[in-house]
Structures are given as C-alpha cells and as structure tokens.
Amino acid sequence: MTAADAWVGRRIRVRGLVQGVGFRPHVWRLAQALNLAGSVANDGEGVVIHVWGDAATLDGFQARLWREAPPLARVDGMEAAPHDGPAPGGFTITASAAGRVRTGVVPDAATCPACQAELFDPADRRHGYAFGNCTHCGPRLSIVSAIPYDRANTAMAAFPMCPACAAEYADPADRRFHAQPTACPACGPRLWLEPAPDAGTDPLDAAAALLRAGGIVALKGIGGFHLACDAANAGAVMELRRRKARDAKPFALMARSVEEVGRYCRLDAAARDLLTSPAAPIVLLPRRPDGAPLPDGLAPDQDHLGFMLPYTPLHHLLMARLDGPLVMTSGNRSDEPQVTANGDARDRLAGLADAWLMHDRAILNRLDDSVVTTSAGAPVILRRARGYAPVPLPLPSGFEGLPPTLAMGGELKATFCLMREGQAILSQHIGDLEDAAALDDYRAMLRLYRDLFDFTPAVVAVDAHPDYLSTTLGAALARECGARLVRVGHHHAHMAACLADAGIGLAEGGEGAFGLVLDGLGLGADGTLWGGEILQGGYRGVARVGHIAPVALAGGAAAMREPWRNLVAQLRHAFGAAWRDHAGAVLAHLPPGAPVALLERMLETGTNTPPCSSAGRLFDAVAAALGVHPARIGHEAQAAMALEALARPHLGGVQPYPVALGGGDPVVMGWAPMWRALLADLATGESPGRIAARFHLGVAEALVAAVARVGASQGTVVALSGGVLQNAIILGELQSRLRGIGCRPVTHRQVPANDGGLALGQAVLGALMAPTA
Template structure:
C-alpha cells in the first residue's frame, strides 16, 4: 500500500495513438505542474512513464493523462504497476527505445486553431505561410517513407530547419516539439503558380483572381492535387465537367467556414463536429430548401452536397481570397487516381487546368479526401482515407491473440488490412484495381504498410472470387512469404466487417446472428453471383437462409453500366415471354426493338447472362422504369442515388410495394407483385417520387418479413452491410423496422459498408480459421 504523503513510484504504460502527437511533452508538462519526478519515452508498445510523487498527485496525474490528451492522441489503455527505485531529480523526456514500428503512424490532420491563428496574425513570423503546422496538425501518412517517424524519413528531409524552427523543435514546452514537418518561410517548402504571374505577384492572389474569373486551377494539397473552380459559377462547373469527361458524379465543395456551409445545407451538431474535426472529411449534407443557390451541375439528380472545410494552411489562405465556395474535386482524368507529383500534374492535367498552384514538398503517399454521410443518425464513413487512415481499429473481445493476418480486400474500392495484437490497420481507399495506376498504387502502399508496421503475415486472406486481382496478388504473396492462404466468402466478409466495426465480440456474434447484406454482386458459395442475402451464423460460419430471387445479369458487365438491361430482365422474370403486354408504361425507356431482341435471345439461351441476386441491379431496373438514366450511367450507383433523392420527400407518406415469398430455407424474395403495382402506378400517372418511395419501403418490408420467416428470435443481432446500405432511406427504415420487430440492428461506423470495408471482415475471418482452437470453423460462404 502507498502511504499518504510518502513518495511512491509507478510505472505507467500508455497504449494507443500516442506517438507523433505531442504526448511526451504533454506528460512532461503535467509532471512539472504536479511536482512529479521521473521520465517518459516512446517504445515499441506506445509510451512508458516512470513517475515518483505523492500518491494523490500520482492519481491526479493518471487521471489527467486521459482527460487532457493532445488533440490527435487516442488512448486505448493505461496500465499502472508499482515501480521501485530511488526517485530522480526532476522530470525528463528520455530517448526513445527501439521497435517503434509497433505503434504506427497517425493520420494527416487539419490545421489546428493555433496554427490557423498564426496564418492571419501580422505579428507572427508564419503569417501567410502556406505550410505551417505543429504537433497537433499537418501531414503525417502523406509524407512518410519509413519508420521511425522522424524528419529524415519524411518528405521534409529535403528542408533543413532554420535556428528558430530548430529551437521550437527541441523545446518540450513548445507545441512544435518534435513536430517532424515543422517549417517556416525561412527554411520550408515554397509555393508558386504556373504559368508564372506577372513579376512580384503573389501566387495565391493570382490563383484567386483566375478562379474568380471562371478559370480552373490545379491545387496541390496534402494527399494529391485538386481541380478547383468557382462553385457558384455554373459555366465554370460545366466546363470542369466537360474537361474531366465527368458527366454526373458529384463534385466536392470547399467552404471557408461552417457558417458558409450553413448558407447552402442543413446542419446539425454532428455535421458541424465532423466538418471541424481533425479528419476534416467531405460531409454529405441535405440542401436547404431556402438555401443560397448553387448550380445543379455540382451534384446532378442529388438532394445532397458534399462540403468540406479548408484543412491545410494553403487552403485557408486561398479561400480567404475568394468570394465563396470552390469546387475541390480530385485532380485526375475520369476514373484515374489522383495526381500527386508536380511532373504528373503538368503532364496529366494539361487541358484540364488553366494554371497550377504548386509547391516543392513531395506527396509520398496518395490520400483521397474521406467522405462521410451525416444526415440523421450516426455518421457513416463512405470512403475512409485522409484523416482516418492508418489509425488502427481496436478489435472486439475474443478477437485478440490471433495470428498476424493480411487481408487483400476486393476488386473495387480496394483497401487492404493488417491484423495483429488485437488491432486492425485498414489502408486508405485506393480505388478500382482494374485501373493500372490504382493497381500500382495498391502494390506500393502494401509494401509501405508492411514496412511501417514491421509486419510479416502468417495468414493472407483473399476474396473467394478467383479472378479478382487482389486474390491473384494475395496468392502470389502467400507463396513468396510462406503464409497460409485463406479464401473468404464475399458476403460473409461484409457481415464480419460490420460486426467487428460495431464492437460485437466473438461470443456475442455467435450462431444466432443474422447478416442482411445488400450490394452489387459477389461470388457465392454455390458458384453463382449473389447480392441480396440474409445470412445466419456469425464469425464462426454462416448459412444462406434467404435471398432476393436471382435475375439474369444480361450482358454481364454491360448490365452494370446500362440499367435498361436489368429492367428487361426483371420484367421478363416477373411476367415471362409476354412481358411486353404488361410493360407499356416503360417501353419508351428502352432502346430500339432490335437491341432488346438481342438481349432477349441472351436471356433465353443463358449466353453471357449469369443469374444474380443483386440488390444493386434491382435499383437500376426500377430507376430505368422511371426514366432515370436507362441507357447508361456515368458512375457506379448513379441511377440508384438519383432514385433515392427522388424518393426522399415521399417516404413519410408512401405505402410499400408488395413482394412474393417462396421456398422454406432459403426463403426466396420475388418481385412480380411489386412490378405489377409499379406499372399500374405508372399507368395511373402517379408521381415518380412516390413510386420511388414505395419501392424503397417495399424492399425494406420484404427483407424484414424474410428475416422473420427464417427464425430470427427476440433480441437477435442483424448486421447491415454492403454498398446498398449507404442508401440512407434503406438504412434508416431497416433499422426502424428491425427494432420494431424486436431485433437489434448493427451498422457500420468506422469503416465503409461498401467494399472499402471488406478487408476488415476478411482479416477477422481468416485469422479465426487459421487460429483454430475451436474459436472458428471455415465459413459456409
């Protein structure tokens, strides 16, 4: 026992994101205030503190370590042990121990309030400097090349600190203590504009003038280039779409402040917090009906806009020079990854930009802007990248002690995941691996993460689809490093990702759990394509107990680009060869009869028309019936997103369309009754928005009924995952109906419901299989 008033010694272990975030100087300052002696150091497990003092002071010290942690720190655990030995004089920051790779790198962070104030302070030496930062903000993952995370292993190695910056860097009382990217106008990166403005002109002033005049400027950010234009200038927005060959995909918009965002969109406290958070993501927000006008071309067919705030000093300085919000869309040609080097920007953005706002700090690792939905309920990450990756995710109870596992993810929205020691490290969004540049990025980042985290996998998890490039790469890597290769079912991985994301442990996520998985498609256990599934089981394995009725994917990949194909396939499935007799209200949305006849022959013979239980293709079919992009969509889910926006005003008053149920186990949900009612509504001239709402509610009602038919008992967990669950109507209505039925819906929070979160589920399932000890058995799918 420690006697009151006596000197006591304690060894305090702090785990979490506690390196590179100013945690050691935070400990040093607290110790000095509380008259505690000892030392603090980084090591391979986090931060280790040796502390001597009065027991009451030590108790207060431990409490304040948690409560007053630096802004970018995340404390996962504080472990306290008695410590013997003589007390030293004073408190010091000790040299770091080896093995730092075990704690990782924190994400890039938006400019903190103190650095932002310096930008506009005439008395500060960093006034107007586009690259100021401190321990609480600035680039991290985007500039790092190796561990340990020090200046020599970052893009800042090219810049030697001046005496003033070096003094701040060495002073534990300064917020720039050991801030590796620290710099100032005397010693740091510089900014310029190409083509060069007239002699003596400020590059930011010249760029802002060009933007105000309707021009398009390539702006080098923290994780890649953006293409910027005046968001209120319809001609500039249309010209940017023309140059990028980007017909309809929404543009992200940057505003100077939360108040400016509020002029255009509805804001609640959660949205405000997200916009102003260190992650500074793009936040999808509902337009204000009475809001200030913005061109419809920013987000065609959508009732939401994606807004973000300035997150670097350069952005703050640029936004202060313009009159309103700017488009800030990825600096690339359509479907290519974002450009990150000055050379590539000059070459690949020629013809897209009128000028280039450049600097000489290299971007070593590409980071797209993260995207979060915040329209009611808990925020949901749709794209996890800058500001979130590579922060590790703690795994739920029962999933510790698993072998080191690398999960390779899927083919689209690719990410990979490292799992070890009770944590999962999910990479940033990389993109679609069918794109050669994205595939190259995937390989480079995989090597980087393995180096940064000193990671050698014992298990490699891949999707069950043998033709995915991620599967091929995983198999090759398993041979190279002698790891065990485990194939994981696509939809089981979605379910496991949702459970792990929501903190559902191994015991809780057992055999009585259900997974309601809705997406475009993935390979099922029976070798067919799935995409609208109800699974029963949990981490240890699942059974397919219900699904949407399979409908031919007419033309294979073409059906994912041309919604009319799915409409014809659905109508033929519902009404047989006489489908045209029922389909008069939608025939004008179909191509010439000769094209339809070719597709019908494909359906009759099964040629390039595999059956698929896809929820995503059902959305495309209904959208096509309403005349929403029936011929072709310009980006994934374009038709479904437009259908959702059309439905939203009518959800509160609409009645659900009916569905049909067949079979025992699995229950098969058919849509012939829905199609009959929908066509009747079209013929009667009902509003398209009402029809869209009835479809959404009918899908929800059918899925809830099917869940009841397959034996979900009171209180059963129902995991909701897959790309379709990014539809906020479907997500919210499903949660409400499931709760009303006495079940517990489980949703994503920290990782995307789409394939961007797939690798987390793969990693957990493969590690459990490899671990054995009856903790898991191979999944059924």
C-alpha cells in the first residue's frame, strides 16, 4: 500500500471573516507545505475546502487553518465531514461559487508591517508610494460600491493594473493575491498639493514645510478629509479652533509611533495593542504629569488625549517628515459630517485650510475615525467606525432562528443594524440625523449595506419616540418591504444591547437580569422622559423598578445646551420656591443676564418644563454649581467630561455624598441630601475637585444601594449601559461596588454604550417582539 492509498478526503467549511482577507491563499500555502491535494473556493457562506491526505496530517491542517489565519481574518466556525472521491493532483484555488451572501466586506485596515517596510525601502518599486497595500491592509469598506467585492465594484476600477501588479494579483504565493485595491506608482492613484508647490517640489515635502510653519492642511485619508496642524504649536491649534468654530471639543492627534505617544501619555498593554491594531483607532489616554508639554488648547478641561498612529502609507510618509505629533481632526465645519470628495473639500474647507493634500482615489463611503478607551485592561469602544465596521458580531445563544431584522437606531450618534442567523452587522457611526448631510449619508449607507449583505428585513425595529427621523424612516421602509414594524423602548434597547454585547444568551438574560441605564434622555414606557433607570427583566420584557427622581427639563432642548438651567431646576426641586436661600455661592455661577425669573415662572406653571429622570442633566447641574461651563456647552457632555477630569485626582480621599432612597415601588433616588452637603462644602471653601469626587462616588453608591433594594443578589447579572457609562469613574465604581454585593456587572465590549450601540438592542428585541405571521 502506498502513502496515497491511506489518504482520506474531507470537506471543510470555514465561516467568519474569510473573504477578501487572503484566506484562500493561506489555505493553498498550508496545503502545499503539507503535500495535500484538493481545492479551495469562496462561496456565499464563506470558504469551502475539499482536501485529501492522511488523517493525522488533515487534523494538523485544520488546526493550523484556525491558528495561523491571516491578520484580518476571523474564523467563527469550522465544520469537517468525510468527502468521497479520488484525490486530484495537486492543490488549486478554484473560481468562487454562487450562493446567498453570508460573508461581507471587511473593515479598512491600517498599513501592515510588510507594506510599511516596502514604503521605506529604496530598492522596492513601491518606495515612497502613498497608496501601497496588500491582502492584509488597506481600504475596504470605504471604496466598495456593490457586491461581489471585486475591483470592478470599487473605487479602484478607475485604475487598471499594470503587468507587474497583475502578476502579483494572480499569484497565490504573493500576499497581494486578489487584493482588490492593489496598486503601484505605475498604475495607481496619484497625490498632489493645492495650491501647487514650486515645480519639482514633492507635495509631501511642501505639506510638511507648511505644517512646520504653523499652517493648516486638509488631507484626504481613507474615509474622509482631515484638517491637520502642528500639535505642539499653540498658535496653530487656536487658529484651527477659530476657523472651524470648535471652541472646546478635544482634537484627535496622530503620532509617528507608540514610543512618541508615550512621551505624552501613560500607556498600558491594552492601549499599545489598540494603537497598533489593524483598526488603528483613536485611543483616549491619560496624560502623563511628567510628560512632554503640549498646548492646553488640544483638549480643554480634559486629563486625557486622543492619539492614533499613521494608518495609511500617506500618513506614514507625512509623519516621517515631521518631528512631532499632528492634530488630525475631521475635515468639516463644526457639527457637519466630514468631507469626502475633492470638489467639496475645495468648497467647504475654503477658509479653514491653507492647502489641500489630495489624491484621485474616490472615497465612496464616509468613515469617521473610531474612538476607543480602556477600562481595567479591556477596550471600551466610544465610536465604532473605521477599522471596526462592518465586522459581523456573533450573537449569544438563542438568537439563531429569529426573523431577519433591520434596526434603525436613534436620532443622535446614528447607526443601524442588520440581524440575521445569529449575527448582527452594525453600521459605522454616521452622526446626528438632524444634519441633512448625515441623513443623506444614513440613507445611502442603508442602501449599500442591504446590497452588500443581500438583506431584506422581515422586521423593522425603531425607537419608540415618534419624532425621531430614524423612526419615521423605519416606518416608511417597513411599508415598502412589507415588513412588520416594532417600536422598542429606548432604555430597554440599551440594556439589551449590553446583554447581547456581553455574550449573555437568551435563556440567561430572559428575565432575571437588571439594567442600570444612564443617559441624557429617551422616551420612557410611561410617555415621560427617562435617563436614570433601573430595569428588571431581560430580553423578553422589563419593569422599571427604580429611577432617578424626575426633575424639570427647564426650557426643553435648551436645557441640554445650557447647564445653568438644570442647576436652577435641581435646586428648586430640592428646596422649593425658597431655593435661593440655600444656593449661597452657587448664585455667582449663574450667567450674567440669564433669565432666571422667567425660568422660575416656567417651572411654576409647567411651561416647556417636562419632567425628566436624566442622569446626564444631573451631571450638568453639578458642573454648573462648581462654575464649570454653566452658561453654555460647546459640545455634548462637555460639562460632564470636565467634571470627571476635575474629580479624578481626589477619589481616594473623600466620602460619597448622601442620596435619599424612597421606599416605594419603584425606588426613587432623590438628590436633596446631596445638594445640602454640596452647598455646605462650597460654603466652607472645599475645593471643586473634592466636591466633584464626592458627587461621583455618591451617584455610584446610590445606584448600587438602589439595585440591592430592588432585589439584586448573589450572581445577579447587572447590565451597565447608556452614554453616562462612558464616564470612567462611574463605570469603574459601579463595577467594583456591584461585585462587592455579589452581583455580576456586565459591560459593552464591541459596541458603544451610548446611542451608537442602540440599534443592536433594537434588533434583538425587535426580532423577539415581532408577532408571528
């Protein structure tokens, strides 16, 4: 008997992110190395392998398929079965088979080490070329227009491959095998600077010189334009703020290396891994007290800076010409989506930029930079976009057989979610739908994702708020598709998103969990505005068992922009009409000319002052009491973020403020004791930082006491969600204190706790709530 006579055949099905990431050549190379015979192909469900060899070698082959997968691949499952028939000669990559789409486009990925080495190798034909990439890196979602993911359906269709690139593209042994964006200086995109520099001057050299001189450059990246300036130049930073009309929102920074980031910020292993990952997000990092100096204007009132590393060859080449970090903020006017097209950049960034570093590869799909931080050594995603979307998220057990569901998300930080066959595909961060350009982008991305994933919903899930644009769009789409429309409670969706994101299955999270959901506001089940909630139940339904005491939203939407309104409302709620007698030094923080008397009359008559149990507005009120942005905030959560930074150095040496817990059902957390103690501290000259720390600790202690009061016990799952959970102090204190009473706190892992993750919760709840036909 020959060795070949002992061979057996296997059919191996591989599922996950296994297309467009070099998985087939990975299979081919392993088979070649192990002298196996057979074939590998893509199809509608992933990758299918027919392979022959002896049983032990095939076992090792399967193990290595998973263990040594390419950098951008993610193997979610592998199934093997015996396969009859004679072994073919050799091992081949065969044409893709038709079938339903079950794998999608992978995210745009940062320049891999091999491409970076070529970039700076004078002997390589891509030396100094700003658009090199391979199967392991480069643009993906940002350049795709349709399926299948072939070059003809991407922005690279405009650039026919030269013979050298075509040979690499066709060679399974080459890392550019079937890399759709592959290019070189002979056939790919080109770079230029406007206004044009002197003849013979390299556009990158000219851009670097302008940046060193304090100028502002609009730079076209993968998912949109950035506005860049020298981060160490305080004058340039303030000029960028003036031109962009962005008074205080922190600027993102780009540094050449992890080592350079470490000059300014503290780094742990988790942060290093995030910075150098293929996603290359902006990572929020604590500033080093002994770190190299940078202007305060980069992140006013903040003790963290947001750094990212170069993630395209263009960024690497530019940063190599500079001696320090750059501001790399989105290329737009304040509150608009970032610009993606060259013509729009010339028009909309006129007056903001001194020059435009442009190229001729179109950005088909806008992608903001993702923003991530860490908590207890684990990533916490604050904005999920470039580098993460559209990775499918495997759902926990129990969601496999539900109808295909499209969830439309919220009004702010809008995303949508496609859910099918136990997986959820969350779109990239799109923005606030009140902006017409963001709304157009939302519609375009929805069409694209439905096309890319061949998705027709049987259920459309929307927020219960009837006036959200995402809700009205969802209702229209449900009519168009003949889908069932399901309205989902805002805070129930937050809780469900956290449970699903944390891997809590349908059985485990069916009814026995609790949710601590803290945010700005959302429509509650009783028709009032909620925002500081304790929910009990799970995926199949919840009861509101506790909440923050409702306080008037003084002036409606104006209260979300002007913290002093919340301060007056809180003090009046705590002390009644005689609140001024208790306010003391706080009165000095009310803005000159503020219509306080008018606001009091509104509160007396209930005019445009709906009750709201918002945690976010409570934080604004305390910030205003300490003189932190009392008049007006320039961006969402500005006052609360400053309050958190103020508190952080003092957490170890103070006691929590007291909070009143009502004995009814639901339990109500009242803040009058906290306000009495806080005002007393102010009267005795206590420092604002210690007051801010006592407030944070008091909120956490009150919430955990309330959870215990309503029945949480040993082993109880408590889901922590909502935008306020981006506050690292509150998140950390809640986790620690919940564990201290025997509970099991769970947090978000792959989607934001804010409204950017809302669509995930809507999707799982909508699918469960939809009536069967």
